[in-house]
Amino acid sequence: MSSIKAFLFDLDGVIVDTAIYHYQAWRRLANELGFDISEEFNEQLKGVSRMESLDIILAHGGLxxxxxxKAELATQKNQWYLELVSRMxxxxxxxxxxxxxxxxRKANLLTALGSVSKNAPLILERIGMTEAFDAIxxxxxxxxxxxDPEVFTKGAAELEVAPAECVVFEDAVAGVEAGKRGGMFVVxxxxxxxxxxxxFIALSLDALTVDEVLTRFSN
Known part of the structure; x- marks a missing residue:
């Protein structure tokens, strides 16, 4: 059994919750196209890339x-989203x-952010957490x-640790699958x-301790 050397974190829903901002921007876009999307529908978009999200929304609207x-619409949505997150x-x-x-940090573990969002560096800067990560x-x-596990396998590679030495923290189904496909232990x-x-599943990082995670892994 490998020992854990690194923790890899998704951003949305783990460190911050920007889902509401994504939803507001996507809903505004859908409304301009002549239809609506619900918060329940928005759950499908968690952990999914911008263009894939747009495809799901267009299919929902029958367009x-x-x-x-599509590239023009995705850019517009992102501008609206950036206006919202820039206030974070x-x-x-x-x-x-x-x-x-x-x-x-006390446990001397390495950290990486694994987010499909191109806006992740901006958000980390706004919330003052850029320095909390050894790799982004x-x-x-x-x-x-x-x-696809690429976002996590690249994180492990940048930290120079093996996938089996990593724990991934995810709140989305697609992210959990990515971590598992990357050969990592997923919380x-x-x-x-x-x-x-x-x-292993917990409600949030607030409901967890590092020791608990390491114990679960070793079991």
């Missing part, structure tokens, strides 16, 4: 558009995150979105009914 128009501060960090990261893998560094943050592939 087929040329790639050029450290107050937007989810409960328990600061305490958990303090424990991570975002949407600009990958060619495949989750559930799901959320509902056990949803994150069925995770090795």
């Amino acid at each position: 087929t558009l040329p790639d050029e128009k 501060t450290s107050e937007d960090i989810l409960p328990g995150v600061a305490n958990f990261f303090s424990q991570v 893998i975002d949407g600009t560094k990958i060619t495949k979105g989750k559930p 799901g943050l959320g509902s056990p009914d949803v994150l069925t592939q995770a090795d």
Whole structure:
């Protein structure tokens, strides 16, 4: 059994919750196209890349558009989203995150961010957490979105650790699958009914300690 050397974290829903901002921007886009999307529908978009999300939304609205128009819409949605997240501060960090990261540092574990969002560096800067990560893998560094494991395997490679020495923290089904496909131990943050592939599930980082994670892994 390998020992754990690194913790890899998704951003949305784990460190901060920007889902509401994504939803507001996507809903505005859908409304301009003549239909609506619900918060329940928005759950399908968690952990999914921007263009894939747009395809899901267009299918929902029964629309087929040329790639050029789709690129234009995705850019517009991102501009609206950036207007919202640019107002974020450290107050937007989810409960328990600061305490958990303090424990991570005391345990001498490496950290990486594994987010498909190209806006991840901006968000980390706004909430003051850029320095909390030894490696940052975002949407600009990958060619495949989750559930492909690339975002996590690249994080492990940048930290110079083996996948089997990594724990992934994810709140989305696609992210949990990505971690498992990457050969990593995955802690799901959320509902056990949803994150069925995770090795271990907790409500949030606030409900976890580093020792508990390491104990679960060694078992």
